[in-house]
Amino acid sequence: MGNKQTIFTPEQLDAYQDCTFFTRKEILRLFYRYRDLAPQLVPLDYTGKPDVTLPYELIGSMPELKDNPFRQRIAEVFSEGGDGNMTLDDFLDMFSVLSEMAPRDLKAYYAFKIYDFNNDDYICKSDLEKTVNKLTRNELTPEEVSLVCEKVIYEADADNDGKLSLEDFQHMIIRAPDFL
Amino acid sequence: GFSEKKLVGNLASMSTSERIKAIQKMPENMKKKREIRNKVLKEITKKSRHRGTRLPWCTQCLQEAVVSFRRFGNSLSEYFHLLWFWHKTLKIIGAEFGTSVLSYFIFLKWLLTFNIFSFLINFGFIAIPQFFAGEPNNLSFTGLELITGAGYFQQTVLYYGFYTNATISKPENGPPYNMQLAYIFTVGIYFVICFLILSFSTAKSFCRNFINPHTYSGNASKLLCTWDFNITNEKAVKLKQKSLSTQIKEDLAEVNQEVLNFSITERVVRGVIHLVSWVASVGTAVVACAGVYFLSVNNLELFMKGHKNDLESQAAMLVLPFVTSLLNALIPSFYSWLGHLERFQNPGQQIYVTIVRNVILKISIIGILCYYWLNVVAASDSECWETLVGQDVYRFVLVGFIFSLLGSLFGEFLRRIIGSRVCVSLGLPEFDIGRNVLDLIYAQTLTWIGILFSPLLPAIQMISFSIMFYVKKVSLMMNCQPPRKVWRTAQMTTSFMFLLFFPSLVGALCVIGVTVWRLKPSEQCGPFRGLPSMYAVVSEWVKILENYTAAKWVVWIYHNLITSELFFFILSALVLILTYLYWQIIEGRKTVTKLLRKQIIN
Numbered sequence: 001m002g003n004k005q006t007i008f009t010p011e012q013l014d015a016y017q018d019c020t021f022f023t024r025k026e027i028l029r030l031f032y033r034y035r036d037l038a039p040q041l042v043p044l045d046y047t048g049k050p051d052v053t054l055p056y057e058l059i060g061s062m063p064e065l066k067d068n069p070f071r072q073r074i075a076e077v078f079s080e081g082g083d084g085n086m087t088l089d090d091f092l093d094m095f096s097v098l099s100e101m102a103p104r105d106l107k108a109y110y111a112f113k114i115y116d117f118n119n120d121d122y123i124c125k126s127d128l129e130k131t132v133n134k135l136t137r138n139e140l141t142p143e144e145v146s147l148v149c150e151k152v153i154y155e156a157d158a159d160n161d162g163k164l165s166l167e168d169f170q171h172m173i174i175r176a177p178d179f180l
Numbered sequence: 181g182f183s184e185k186k187l188v189g190n191l192a193s194m195s196t197s198e199r200i201k202a203i204q205k206m207p208e209n210m211k212k213k214r215e216i217r218n219k220v221l222k223e224i225t226k227k228s229r230h231r232g233t234r235l236p237w238c239t240q241c242l243q244e245a246v247v248s249f250r251r252f253g254n255s256l257s258e259y260f261h262l263l264w265f266w267h268k269t270l271k272i273i274g275a276e277f278g279t280s281v282l283s284y285f286i287f288l289k290w291l292l293t294f295n296i297f298s299f300l301i302n303f304g305f306i307a308i309p310q311f312f313a314g315e316p317n318n319l320s321f322t323g324l325e326l327i328t329g330a331g332y333f334q335q336t337v338l339y340y341g342f343y344t345n346a347t348i349s350k351p352e353n354g355p356p357y358n359m360q361l362a363y364i365f366t367v368g369i370y371f372v373i374c375f376l377i378l379s380f381s382t383a384k385s386f387c388r389n390f391i392n393p394h395t396y397s398g399n400a401s402k403l404l405c406t407w408d409f410n411i412t413n414e415k416a417v418k419l420k421q422k423s424l425s426t427q428i429k430e431d432l433a434e435v436n437q438e439v440l441n442f443s444i445t446e447r448v449v450r451g452v453i454h455l456v457s458w459v460a461s462v463g464t465a466v467v468a469c470a471g472v473y474f475l476s477v478n479n480l481e482l483f484m485k486g487h488k489n490d491l492e493s494q495a496a497m498l499v500l501p502f503v504t505s506l507l508n509a510l511i512p513s514f515y516s517w518l519g520h521l522e523r524f525q526n527p528g529q530q531i532y533v534t535i536v537r538n539v540i541l542k543i544s545i546i547g548i549l550c551y552y553w554l555n556v557v558a559a560s561d562s563e564c565w566e567t568l569v570g571q572d573v574y575r576f577v578l579v580g581f582i583f584s585l586l587g588s589l590f591g592e593f594l595r596r597i598i599g600s601r602v603c604v605s606l607g608l609p610e611f612d613i614g615r616n617v618l619d620l621i622y623a624q625t626l627t628w629i630g631i632l633f634s635p636l637l638p639a640i641q642m643i644s645f646s647i648m649f650y651v652k653k654v655s656l657m658m659n660c661q662p663p664r665k666v667w668r669t670a671q672m673t674t675s676f677m678f679l680l681f682f683p684s685l686v687g688a689l690c691v692i693g694v695t696v697w698r699l700k701p702s703e704q705c706g707p708f709r710g711l712p713s714m715y716a717v718v719s720e721w722v723k724i725l726e727n728y729t730a731a732k733w734v735v736w737i738y739h740n741l742i743t744s745e746l747f748f749f750i751l752s753a754l755v756l757i758l759t760y761l762y763w764q765i766i767e768g769r770k771t772v773t774k775l776l777r778k779q780i781i782n
Contacts, residue, residue, distance in 0.1 A: 017251075018200050019213040024251075067414040069421070080209065089210035096204075109207045136425035137418070148428055160781050 007031060009047050020096035027092065034091050037062070046088070056084030059091075069134040073114045074098075082119070108173040112166050123164040125149050188216060192223040196246045269653060276416060277611070277662045280669045284613050284620075285649065287676060291624050292645045298370055298631065298638040305366045306635050307337040309357050313348045328494045329574035334567060338574075340633045341567035341705035360707045360717045364696070367632055371689060374628075378681040385677055389670040416662040423664050450523070457518045464514065465541045468507045469548045475500050476552045480560060483568075500572075501579035504545060508622070509583055512538050512615055528668075535614050535675075542622050543683050549576075550629065550691050554699060564705040566633045573630030574637065580623055581644040587619075588655040596659040608661040616652070617676050621684050628688035632695060 005028060008016070016027050035042040037058040043050055056075050065071040075084040078094040086094070096102060097110050113119075117127045128149040132140065140148070156164055156172050191199050203217055266289060274282040314337070321332040335342055343363065349356045479500045482493070515537045524530040553569045562568055595609040627641045696715050701708035708714045722738045725731045741747050 014251075015214050015217060018203055018217055019210055021204055067417045069417070078209070080211070093210045103205060106205055106207055132428075135421060136428065137421040139422070139425040140428060144429065158777065158780055 007044060007046050012046065016092060020092055021099055021101040022092070022096060030092055030095055031088065033062075034088055042088075051087070053085045053087050054091075056086075059084065059086055069137075070114055073117065077110060077113045104173065105170065108170050109166070111173075112169045115169075121166065123169065125153065125163070128152055128164075184216070184219075188219045188223055191216070191220045192227065197250065200250070266649065273653065273656065277656065277660070278416060278420070280613060280663055280672070281611050281656065283669050283673050283676075284611070284616055285653070287617055287673070288620060288645060288649055288652075291620060291680075292642060292649075294374065294624070295627065295638040295642045295645065297373075299636065299642055301366055301370055302631070302635040302638065305362055306343070306359075309348050309359060309362065310337050310343055313344050313346065313359070314342070324494055327575075327578060328497055329571045329578070330494065330497065334571075338634055338636050339567040339570045340635070340707075341564040341570075341702075343707045345707045345709050361721060363635075363707045364714060364717055367635075367692070370631070371628075371685075371692065374685060375689070378677070378685055382674070382677045382681045385670075385674040389674045419662050419664060453522050457522050461515055461518060461537045462540065464511055465537075465544050468511060468541065469544045472500070472504055472507070472545060473548050473552060475503055476549070477556060480552075480556060484560065484562060497571075498575060498579065501575045504549075504576065505579050505583040508542065508545065508580075508619075509587060511541055512618075515541075531614060535618070538615070538618050539679060539683065542618065543687070546622070546625055546629075546687070554691070554694060558699050562702075564702045566702060566706055570630060570634035570637070573626055574634060574640065576626050577623060577630070577637065577640060577644065580619075580626070581648065584619055584623075584648055585651055588651055592655045592659040609659060610663050611656055611660045613663075613672070618679075621676070621680050624680065625684040625688055628685065629691050632692055 007028070008031075013024055013027065016022070017024060020027070022030065031046075034054070035044070038054055041054065042052055056072070056079075059075050060066060060071050065074065068074070072084060074094065075086060076082055078090050078097075079086045080090055097106060112123065115123050115127060115131050117130050118124070123131075125146075129145050132145050132148055153162060153164065156168050158168050158171065159165070191202060194202065199220065203213055203220075206213055206216070208216075266285075270282060270285055270289075273285055315335075317332065317335045319332045319335055325331040325333050329338075333339065337343070344359055347356045347358045479497070482496050512534075515534050518537075519530045519534045522530075524533070553572065557568055557572075558565050591612070592609050595606075599606040599608050623641065623644070627637055630637045697713060699713065701711060701714055703709055708717060711717065722735055726735050
């Protein structure tokens with residue numbers, strides 16, 4: 001495997017290497033994974049910057065994501081239009097943040113966006129309820145869910161506005177060493 | 181806008197690697213990052229063209245050199261992935277079973293690197309020179325030596341007794357190589373490095389994972405921060421979800437139970453049950469130690485009486501390690517059963533209490549063995565007591581390894597067969613992380629104790645750990661289910677690292693210290709024969725150095741720092757004062773945090 005790949009121009013590869021946590025080989029490997037999802041849609045030549053978007057159903061069927069209860073939110077957060085359909089840029093972005101080389105505060109930032117279902121930059125009670133239901137597979141009764149959400153907001157809300165802002169969330173993450 | 185210009189300006193003024201890191205860390209999407217990167221690069225070329233009149237080629241060349249070096253480093257690291265051995269296996273284990281089980285395997289890999297390092301320096305600095313000065317081995321090799329460590333192996337570089345005390349100077353006209361100094365300094369420097377690495381890792385881990393422990397038990401972090409995004413296995417995900425919902429339900433129920441006060445009789449009964457269990461566990465440990473002691477003294481008598489090399493006496497030598505490993509395997513199961521009997525307030529307490537009891541058991545057994553080795557064997561009139569101790573440690577390590585494998589076989593494989601065919605209500609077994617990690621720490625402690633007496637013991641441990649990795653992994657994949665309980669991985673990892681540091685390494689250092697300073701080496705074998713103590717080599721060497729003016733500073737350090745009590749007294753006082761100061765600073769900061777919090781709310 002030498003320098004003779006024709007998928008990207010050298011400038012494109014350099015840009016990818018500078019903007020993600022991946023090396024050249026990993027970027028190419030991820031490109032092939034992206035292409036394998038829909039070989040007929042994704043061209044082998046990206047030097048012309050083609051505008052190819054894969055629908056969410058294909059992304060959500062990847063083995064890394066298919067059992068994750070938050071896969072839809074993850075795809076929505078990282079996709080350009082917020083609808084789960086991803087270009088190659090979004091795809092690389094997503095895996096870069098989810099990889100083990102990404103620092104914790106970056107992951108915390110994106111985790112906040114994933115848990116923020118209504119995209120209002122705050123995790124309010126309804127966002128939390130949806131999160132709890134996804135995490136427990138709808139096994140709790142609505143009263144229990146509501147109680148848990150109230151407790152969470154009570155504990156983590158520092159400025160007492162009834163919802164969690166990004167700072168509250170990051171503050172909580174710093175003190176939780178198990179956050180992955 | 182304006183803030184973007186400021187950002188671009190900031191990035192342009194950083195060094196290349198800092199800039200790349202800053203761009204990577206930006207929480208924007210790829211398009212935005214590329215735009216900013218292009219703007220920054222344009223800005224840089226503009227600046228360099230500006231400055232270009234002053235330093236035409238210097239900075240430009242340097243920049244390009246740095247960039248191409250980084251690309252080269254990246255591509256090189258891709259090839260060095262081969263050295264990240266087991267990286268893919270660890271990822272698969274983490275995906276199927278979660279981070280808690282993964283932490284065991286990472287711990288195992290970490291211990292393996294300690295042994296690899298020890299083996300490399302021992303082999304390079306002690307064993308290889310010995311090959312030049314070795315005497316031929318007249319004993320015959322029967323296969324049994326692999327298990328008993330005696331026989332043919334006695335006259336090889338495996339044991340202390342084989343090493344010469346001379347100064348080797350082969351090839352002729354080569355520099356003289358003082359085997360005595362090499363032996364003691366290699367072992368000493370290895371332990372100093374281990375000590376430093378372990379203490380820094382433990383401190384760093386402690387810092388990261390134990391700040392504000394009371395805020396961790398809050399519901400917020402339990403909900404939002406404990407989901408293990410590493411898991412990709414469907415069954416594991418379902419199990420995690422179920423356990424999280426069970427935990428939340430338990431927490432909600434506990435809120436009501438806190439109101440419930442236990443009556444006096446209930447509390448007394450609980451206290452009595454706890455007391456009885458503690459007495460039972462400590463009593464079992466004491467009985468086990470007494471048994472080991474009597475067996476070991478008996479062992480020595482048997483060995484001294486009949487010096488034959490036949491099958492019977494070889495087998496008799498294996499009885500002591502066999503019984504010890506058996507006790508080490510059965511008594512922890514007894515402790516787990518006791519833990520189930522006592523009804524603890526929460527499962528975390530149960531785990532901690534069981535681990536503490538196991539640690540007490542293992543420490544006492546190793547303590548008794550060290551007492552036996554250093555007081556009984558060293559004082560006996562055998563020809564070469566260090567080699568005897570080395571052989572004993574070799575047998576212990578080997579039998580312990582075999583018992584670990586058998587433990588996997590019985591604990592997991594048979595249990596799965598029982599759980600899936602015979603008694604389905606039991607279910608599949610879970611991987612017992614605590615017990616396996618304690619076994620690893622026990623094996624590593626024995627290795628550290630044995631390094632002085634058997635320099636190539638880490639090689640044996642290397643092989644045993646590698647085999648254990650594969651066996652445990654296969655057993656895990658085939659037999660176990662993902663863990664159901666929430667296991668606080670980060671805190672547990674810190675506790676295990678601390679256990680490795682404090683009773684394990686420090687204990688081994690004490691044993692080595694006592695051996696080097698107080699015990700008289702045997703007269704007829706080994707690099708320190710005839711000397712009053714192993715340490716005497718160093719003091720004699722310093723006396724020789726006094727005659728060389730170039731090395732006066734070494735002599736000065738030795739007399740005023742290493743052997744002077746005043747220096748250690750001052751050092752300890754300084755450490756205590758610094759600790760107290762840091763503690764006060766932390767308390768002060770906690771108060772400030774509380775005050776600031778109140779201000780935010782109001």
